Amino acid sequence: MEGKVCETIHRTLCAQFPEERRFKSQQNEGRAEIRKVCSEMEKKKKGMEIQGYPIDGLSIGGHETCIIFPSLRLAFDIGRCPHRAVSQDFLFISHSHMDHIGGLPMYVATRGLYKMKPPTIIVPKSIKECVESLFEVHRKLDSSELKHNLVGLDIGEEFVIRKDLKVKAFKTYHVIQSQGYVVYSTKQKLKEEYIGLPGDEIKKLKASGVEITNSITTPEVAFTGDTTSDFIVDENNADALKARVLVMESTFLDDSVTVEHARDYGHIHLSEIVNNAEKFENKAILLIHFSARYTVKEIEVAVSALPPPLEGRVFALTQGF
Numbered sequence: 069m070e071g072k073v074c075e076t077i078h079r080t081l082c083a084q085f086p087e088e089r090r091f092k093s094q095q096n097e098g099r100a101e102i103r104k105v106c107s108e109m110e111k112k113k114k115g116m117e118i119q120g121y122p123i124d125g126l127s128i129g130g131h132e133t134c135i136i137f138p139s140l141r142l143a144f145d146i147g148r149c150p151h152r153a154v155s156q157d158f159l160f161i162s163h164s165h166m167d168h169i170g171g172l173p174m175y176v177a178t179r180g181l182y183k184m185k186p187p188t189i190i191v192p193k194s195i196k197e198c199v200e201s202l203f204e205v206h207r208k209l210d211s212s213e214l215k216h217n218l219v220g221l222d223i224g225e226e227f228v229i230r231k232d233l234k235v236k237a238f239k240t241y242h243v244i245q246s247q248g249y250v251v252y253s254t255k256q257k258l259k260e261e262y263i264g265l266p267g268d269e270i271k272k273l274k275a276s277g278v279e280i281t282n283s284i285t286t287p288e289v290a291f292t293g294d295t296t297s298d299f300i301v302d303e304n305n306a307d308a309l310k311a312r313v314l315v316m317e318s319t320f321l322d323d324s325v326t327v328e329h330a331r332d333y334g335h336i337h338l339s340e341i342v343n344n345a346e347k348f349e350n351k352a353i354l355l356i357h358f359s360a361r362y363t364v365k366e367i368e369v370a371v372s373a374l375p376p377p378l379e380g381r382v383f384a385l386t387q388g389f
């Protein structure tokens with residue numbers, strides 16, 4: 069009833085005062101604008117999906133990087149601990165620059181707060197001790213438990229996430245010790261000689277201890293963290309360039325920064341990716357870690373101008389710019 073009265077008063081006022089009418093239409097426009105912004109934010113929040121993998125997170129060079137693969141229950145790096153990272157059970161750290169590791173204690177603390185299972189954190193073996201000390205200091209500071217499993221992984225070593233999923237560290241080339249990660253899926257495939265055999269015979273063979281399957285390992289996702297383009301030409305890194313999705317840094321995009329400058333700071337310039345284009349066998353490449361000097365428009369223009377064979381399969385993570 070009260071609403072109706074208000075509306076009647078408002079209509080009367082609008083008729084009497086055209087100014088008020090204009091104000092109302094401005095209000096409506098304002099609301100439409102808010103709705104538009106909200107729906108854009110909602111879209112951004114949902115993240116992207118590449119090659120069947122939903123990908124979330126954000127990455128701004130020097131500020132923060134955290135790339136989340138919710139369907140694999142893992143995240144790579146944690147500059148500031150975005151909320152969506154908290155629900156990932158596995159965290160892989162590429163190197164100890166603050167924009168990649170700064171959110172680590174917060175990630176563990178927040179999982180503790182929500183009574184979630186202690187996370188498993190994989191770090192380069194060379195920094196494991198320092199990370200242990202970091203948690204020790206935080207425990208002293210607030211008497212918290214900060215429960216977690218910490219695993220030091222060397223280049224070439226593997227970590228099994230679950231029966232059909234493992235991760236291997238590969239060498240990257242940054243200004244401090246760093247490494248990237250390749251996630252492999254492993255599937256059991258019946259050996260050729262047993263294909264076509266009746267089910268109970270296969271069962272019998274299996275029960276008698278005969279190895280009836282081959283395990284097929286496929287590189288699914290690779291994450292570089294910070295690195296120069298030297299990682300591309302390292303023969304040991306072939307799987308990273310074959311992974312279905314490669315998440316790769318491309319800190320610099322245009323002539324405002326030279327390739328030499330990019331190399332001096334341990335980063336990749338987009339022109340180096342173009343020059344090595346034929347080496348990437350990936351179905352899709354997600355570029356991350358752009359310098360904060362660029363606008364979304366500049367990033368989108370640079371990526372959409374990429375020539376074949378990169379054209380159409382390179383994406384840019386512009387969340388947060």
Ligand SMILES: [Zn+2]
Nearest residue numbers: 129130167294
């Ligand atoms: Zn960085």
Ligand SMILES: [Zn+2]
Nearest residue numbers: 163165242294
């Ligand atoms: Zn770095």
